[in-house]
Amino acid sequence: MTERKENIINQALKLFAENGYINTSTNKIARAAGVSEGLIFRHFTNKQGLLDVIVEVGLKDAESFVLQLTKIQDPREVLSVSLELPKYLIGRQREFWQLYHSLKYQNPEFARKYKESDLISKLTSVIDNAFRELRYEHPGEEAAFFLLIIGGMFSLLTKEETGNEEAADMLRFIKSKYRL
Amino acid sequence: MTERKENIINQALKLFAENGYINTSTNKIARAAGVSEGLIFRHFTNKQGLLDVIVEVGLKDAESFVLQLTKIQDPREVLSVSLELPKYLIGRQREFWQLYHSLKYQNPEFARKYKESDLISKLTSVIDNAFRELRYEHPGEEAAFFLLIIGGMFSLLTKEETGNEEAADMLRFIKSKYRL
DNA sequence: GTCTATATCAGGATAGAC
C-alpha cells in the first residue's frame, strides 16, 4: 500500500464521517489528500470501492475484539469486557464507527453487505454462554437484552460532546447492576 | 393545506425514508406525487424546507405522547407506558422515524435544529420522578439507563424484518425485569 | 395554484500524457 493510497483512505474516512458519504465529493477527498482526483479512481475504481475498503479495514478491529472475547474463561469477565466493546472500538476509531452507524441507518442493505450479522451472532452466542454459566433463568433473553444495552452504549459514545463522561457513568452503573 | 401540497409531503416522506434524503431528487418526488417539480418550490421554497415541514409534523406526535405521560399518576404505569413509546410511535409513523434516525446519525446538527433535546429532557424528568417515587436508590442513573433501553427499542423496531416480534419479546422481558 | 421549459452547477468518471 503506497503512502498516497493510504492517505486517500484516511482523508476519505475523515470526510465521510464528518459530512456523510454522499456529501463528500471525490474532489474534496483528492484535495484533502493532496492528490489528483483521477488517482482515486485508479486505486479504487469508483467512490463505492473506496468506501468498501474503508469499511473492511474498520470492521477487522471489531472482529479481533470478539475473537479475544471467546478466549476468556470467567463468564463475569466476558460480560464485563463485552460492555467495554463500544468504548474500546470508538476510542480507537471514532470516525469510522460514526460513519458506519450513519450508513447503516441510512441503508438497510449496508450491514448485510459487509456481513455484520456474522459478528453479531458470534458476540451473542458468547454472551448467551456467559449467562448460561452464571445460571441465569433466561440466558437467551438476557443476552438479547445485553446486546441492546451494548448498542445503546454505542449510540451514547457516538454522540460526542458530553457523551464520553456520560458513558463512563453509565458503564459503572451497568456493571454494578450486574455485579460485575 | 391543499390536497396536492399534502400529497407532496406524503410522497416525499415515503421516498426520503426509503432512499434517504439526499438520494431522493425533487424530480422523483414530483413524479411520485403526480405534480410538477416547480410546485414543490412554490410551496416549500427549497428541498430543505420540505424536510423541515415533514419533521415538524412528525415530531408533534412524540410531543403529545410525552405530554400524556406527564398526566399519569402511578409510577409503575409511567415506566410501563414509557417503554411503549417506541412501539407506539413507530406503529403510527414507521417511515417518519426511520427517516428521522437516519438523518440524526448523519448530521449531529439535525437533532438540535428541531429541538429534540427539549423532548428528551422532559421524558427524562418524568422517568426520573417515577424511579424516585418507587424509592430506587439511584433514580437519576436508573432514568438514564432506562432511556438507553428505550433508545435500543427504537433501533430494534426501526430494523424492520424480524424486528417486530423480537421487540415484543424484549418488551415483555424488560417489563418483567422491572416488575411492571 | 399549477405547469413547462430551462439555466446553472457540481459531482463522478474517463482519456491520455508523463
Next chain:
DNA sequence: GTCTATCCTGATATAGAC
C-alpha cells in the same frame, strides 16, 4: 503511479405562461 484536462449526467432552482 500520478497528473491535467475534460466529458457527461443529473439535481436544484428559476422564469414565465396559464
